[in-house]
Amino acid sequence: MSDQLQTSFIRDTDSGALYGKPGLDLLLVQTPRYRAVIAKQGAQLLEFQAADREPLLWLSPKAQFEPGKAVRGGIPLCLPWFGINRVDPTKPKHGLVRTQPWQLTGAKELPGGDVELVFTFRHDGSEVFEAPFRCDFTMRLGRELQLHLRLENLAEKTVEYSWAWHTYFPVESVREIEVHGLEHTDYLDNTRELARFRQEGPLTFPGEVDRVFENAPAHQQILTRAPIHTHSDNCHSVITWNPGPELAATLADVDDHYGEFVCVEHGNAFADSWQLAPGERAEASLLLQR
Numbered sequence: 001m002s003d004q005l006q007t008s009f010i011r012d013t014d015s016g017a018l019y020g021k022p023g024l025d026l027l028l029v030q031t032p033r034y035r036a037v038i039a040k041q042g043a044q045l046l047e048f049q050a051a052d053r054e055p056l057l058w059l060s061p062k063a064q065f066e067p068g069k070a071v072r073g074g075i076p077l078c079l080p081w082f083g084i085n086r087v088d089p090t091k092p093k094h095g096l097v098r099t100q101p102w103q104l105t106g107a108k109e110l111p112g113g114d115v116e117l118v119f120t121f122r123h124d125g126s127e128v129f130e131a132p133f134r135c136d137f138t139m140r141l142g143r144e145l146q147l148h149l150r151l152e153n154l155a156e157k158t159v160e161y162s163w164a165w166h167t168y169f170p171v172e173s174v175r176e177i178e179v180h181g182l183e184h185t186d187y188l189d190n191t192r193e194l195a196r197f198r199q200e201g202p203l204t205f206p207g208e209v210d211r212v213f214e215n216a217p218a219h220q221q222i223l224t225r226a227p228i229h230t231h232s233d234n235c236h237s238v239i240t241w242n243p244g245p246e247l248a249a250t251l252a253d254v255d256d257h258y259g260e261f262v263c264v265e266h267g268n269a270f271a272d273s274w275q276l277a278p279g280e281r282a283e284a285s286l287l288l289q290r
């Protein structure tokens with residue numbers, strides 16, 4: 001962090017100091033109104049809790065903190081492709097920005113006490129993703145959490161980008177929750193080779209659930225002890241995921257903790273992916289509150 005960005009409420013720390021597992025540089029943002037922990041790798045929020053509220057994000061007790069590996073929990077940003085790369089499935093799942101270091105390019109306290117942080121990632125073009133692009137990811141921390149993404153295609157041709165904020169929310173017991181706000185919406189079932197079905201009532205999680213809702217509504221509610229509300233703008237895809245017990249047993253950083261979280265992810269993937277012309281920018285935002 002450069003000196004001019006150093007503010008009294010942001011502190012450099014690392015995963016050894018906070019979680020007893022050395023490996024990643026972290027930022028701790030603490031004010032009387034909230035606490036946030038952010039990994040510089042991936043600009044990944046790991047924790048966010050407003051004063052007098054329950055934690056907004058789930059971080060796996062079995063999370064690993066290794067450079068080049070996504071941390072299980074919080075909000076990894078999947079980009080420039082979401083999920084398995086459809087052209088070359090041997091490429092890393094969920095793109096490349098979640099496992100790369102980002103730069104903190106802005107930090108300011110706003111009137112009223114919210115803090116705004118801007119993280120920037122610039123990709124020069126590589127074998128894994130040919131097109132150069134730039135992302136500016138703004139987090140506004142306060143009573144609520146507000147996320148904003150601006151993506152600029154720096155290639156000289158039109159490029160497809162698919163992406164999502166892969167948000168992990170804490171729940172009492174995943175088998176007892178309901179997600180509202182996706183009723184009467186079609187989805188692609190990732191546990192059934194992306195076959196198309198229709199979600200009629202509220203979404204429940206009796207076992208493994210991995211669904212991609214295209215052209216989804218802008219507002220969801222996760223009904224758990226302290227309900228969580230999501231409001232998005234220009235995020236047309238919602239992906240809902242919990243691995244259930246069998247798949248979780250194969251994920252060392254989830255394992256028997258699968259019942260403690262649900263992912264309700266927002267972005268633009270599959271049919272909603274962005275096609276950006278040379279030099280074109282696109283923006284989206286997400287508001288999360290509990």
Ligand SMILES: O=P(O)(O)OC[C@H]1O[C@H](O)[C@H](O)[C@@H](O)[C@@H]1O
Binds near residue numbers: 070094210241263
């Ligand atoms: O284990 P990861 O690479 O972080 O992916 C975790 C999950 O992300 C999304 O929710 C996908 O829809 C799932 O298919 C995937 O398993």
